[in-house]
Amino acid sequence: MWCGFERSSYELNEFSMEQQLKTELDLDDIVNIESMFIEFGREDGIKEGIKSGKLEGHILGCEKGYEISQEIGFYDGIAEMWLKIIVDKRWDITKHSINERIVKQLISLRELISLFPKENQQNIEFLELLNKIRSKHKVCISLLGTTKFQKFKRTTIDDKESENV
Template sequence: MDEFDSLVNLEQTFFDAGYKDGHAHGRIHGLIEGRALGREKGYEMWEELGYYEGFASTWKAHLVFQGTEDGRITHHLNGLLELISQFPQVNPSVAQAEAGSEVDILKLLRNIRSKYKLLCASLGIRPRLHAADGSEAAQEPVDGAQVKSKKKKSIWEVNDGEGEDEEQSDRKQGQPQTLSF
């Protein structure tokens, strides 16, 4: 019966071999794509954090230069800079990750964004909020209103025939449309 088992399970044998090869191949490509995606998202987060840190540092220097000592604003500035300094700057090693000393990056990023909004409210300015994905749709308006897209002025003026009398329109019917600058 052993001679016929290999024939009966022939399809399953090839399926298992293909699955094993595909799994190994997929693991390699998954690591490569995962590393690239992680790098991209990491850069986006650091761009956002860099903006917040530059914003806070600039306002702190401005307040020191003017000699204005508003305790509430200074407290929010120092709190924002402290939260940013707690953000991890290196990838943890495997031993650190297994030890359970992981930092909840998303929670820390939410706290930083909240502190930034609080600082902007204290300063009386409108916050510029961009989520870490970098898309324009991620902008959050302060007052909850919809962000209206500004229609850009067209560079090319296209004459569509509006405002012309019938005689001019009939004459141009056979001519190609021209662009004017």
């Protein structure tokens, strides 16, 4: 008896089928909601990954650019200093041909350095050029006899910060 009225078996059967159908729909909705939230989370993760990846890439690019520029500047400074000593001060070496060879190598080093890009360019192989500059620097300091003294010591931004503390 339901609220004072008797229900027929047909009505009870229909009522239970409606409830069963409603329960199945609720379960499907729950499963769909779960997959919907998974998809929303995935899309949000992709967006955040792109954003943080760009930021990390920018920071890494700045750090590496700083390190490479520091190295190139070191080589350029050495070449400029030795050219001034040899050419301007008339550095006296007993063998005149060695002096000319050193000057030629130092000028060649400075020319390579001037070719090094100062801006980002897609098509230039700057690592290949950097290796040529390093090799030319080794030749120059070898000819000068300063291989033990004029080597580039790599320092990072983190090293600079720890020195300031």
